[in-house]
Amino acid sequence: GEDVEQSLFLSVREGDSSVINCTYTDSSSTYLYWYKQEPGAGLQLLTYIFSNMDMKQDQRLTVLLNKKDKHLSLRIADTQTGDSAIYFCAESVSGYSTLTFGKGTMLLVSP
Amino acid sequence: NAGVMQNPRHLVRRRGQEARLRCSPMKGHSHVYWYRQLPEEGLKFMVYLQKENIIDESGMPKERFSAEFPKEGPSILRIQQVVRGDSAAYFCASSPTYRDVNTGELFFGEGSRLTVL
Numbered sequence: 001g002e003d004v005e006q007s008l009f010l011s012v013r014e015g016d017s018s019v020i021n022c023t024y025t026d027s028s029s030t031y032l033y034w035y036k037q038e039p040g041a042g043l044q045l046l047t048y049i050f051s052n053m054d055m056k057q058d059q060r061l062t063v064l065l066n067k068k069d070k071h072l073s074l075r076i077a078d079t080q081t082g083d084s085a086i087y088f089c090a091e092s093v094s095g096y097s098t099l100t101f102g103k104g105t106m107l108l109v110s111p
Numbered sequence: 112n113a114g115v116m117q118n119p120r121h122l123v124r125r126r127g128q129e130a131r132l133r134c135s136p137m138k139g140h141s142h143v144y145w146y147r148q149l150p151e152e153g154l155k156f157m158v159y160l161q162k163e164n165i166i167d168e169s170g171m172p173k174e175r176f177s178a179e180f181p182k183e184g185p186s187i188l189r190i191q192q193v194v195r196g197d198s199a200a201y202f203c204a205s206s207p208t209y210r211d212v213n214t215g216e217l218f219f220g221e222g223s224r225l226t227v228l
Contacts, residue, residue, distance in 0.1 A: 004153070033216075035219075040221075041221055041222075042115070042202060042219035042220050042221040042222055043154070043202070043204075043219040044219070045216050045217075045218075048216070088153065088154065098144060098156045098159055098167065099156070099217060100156065101146075101153040101154040101155075102153050103151070103152055103153035104153055
């Protein structure tokens with residue numbers, strides 16, 4: 001079955017880098033996503049990566065994928081207080097299938 | 112272009128009442144997904160619908176829950192005879208007629224938060 005696991009909580013100081021980790025079990029996962037949820041709001045897509053990629057960089061965000069270990073990470077450089085939110089890892093077998101989400105990692109950025 | 116619209120944002124019901132949650136997808140989107148987020152849990156898939164069709168309801172509880180997406184109007188998630196365990200945030204997401212094969216992205220609404228007293 002499909003399962004996505006994440007650490008539940010991360011606390012960093014403003015200006016530091018944040019690394020949020022995720023593991024998944026479905027070896028046929030093709031699309032992997034990071035969504036951000038601010039308090040009281042819906043989910044917003046931050047970035048995504050295909051399973052045939054090892055890394056993707058988008059401004060302050062770097063996604064690393066270790067397909068052998070089924071491990072995905074999201075690095076946020078120069079973390080700001082506005083980055084405080086819950087970050088969800090999600091996977092999909094195809095671009096047409098439903099997404100399976102982890103429980104989310106709450107990132108708290110202190111000044 | 113308005114995003115995915117959900118209403119009500121907050122709904123309070125007593126045990127045994129019915130809850131109806133509505134979702135209007137983004138313009139041009141004909142695929143709707145409902146997810147449930149229980150307290151301190153991730154999002155769990157419930158049901159995937161296209162206009163007038165249920166494509167996948169594997170995540171929907173067999174009793175008391177139903178969903179529809181009529182030809183005209185919003186998608187509706189209906190919960191009959193609510194119990195305290197139904198208290199959760201219910202999120203709707205939509206995608207274009209053909210999922211963007213470059214991202215497979217789902218666009219989420221802000222959610223409807225159901226509280227059952």
